[in-house]
Amino acid sequence: MFTDQVEFSDIHQGKVDPEYLDLLQRVLAIQADCEIGGPHLYVDKMLPSAPAKIDQLVIARTAAEEIDHFRKFAKVGGDIGVDVAYILSRNNDERYLQAFRGLITTWEDFAVFGFLIDRVGKYQLDEFIGCTYKPLAAVLEHPSRVLDEEEGHIDYGTTRTAELAAMGGEAKERAQKAVTFWYVTGLDMFGSSTSKRAERYRYWGLKRRSNEEAREQYRAEVDPIIRSMGLTVPDPLAGRKYL
């Protein structure tokens, strides 16, 4: 296992293994894509139609924070030659991950996206804590504004989802439908359990957990929350693309 601490200057001077650089550039591009992918899903339809003015403002603030997260990862990537500017103008259906393709057009989908998908995002960010590339690790170093803000998105989404579930009737049914969709989408975001590339990320100290390990930890965290809302935990295998 690679345990060196890599600085920007090491990359600038060509001192790192090409595979390390390739994986680092790739993971930064994907992370940047996911950060800006959220606002592209919900700003257009949800900002004008959220149930209350305060919710509209929360959506604007959430988008601002995700843009700032994009900025931070784009800067780390840009410094090592990754041009992520194209990510800002690509269509949603070109996003790296399925979760960020399409559009969010309902309040329950927006709420559950925060509850379940931003939570997956936090798992991904957790992978970079103490990673071997120091400028990347620095973004997540405690106290990390990125992690704190992501926690805020998760809490907001969880609270709004619980509110919908507590209303019962049609609102609860809509919440359940959204949970069923985003739960499976979220599980797929962790990637294949047999991914060779994931193992190489771990070898180079750019990630800490295997895809399966992170996915199981996520399920252990989220399943009890879904049940506590009076909702049903979806079948974790139904409709999955990456097992």
Add this chain to the structure above:
Amino acid sequence: MNEPTTIAEPLDTFLRDVVTALHAAVNRGIQSAERDPKATDKTIQDCKEILDVIMAGHVEEWVAA
């Protein structure tokens, strides 16, 4: 040698300013939410206009400005 991209710095500066402007607008909106709902509507519209610029993704225009 891996050189920084030429766009990295100006894009960072542009987005930093956008985020600052958005946070300022959101804070104004929250402060006026109860006492002046019309002002909050205007602030929400301001936020939407700023975000629409980012969602359009015309990066070359941003960094050339």
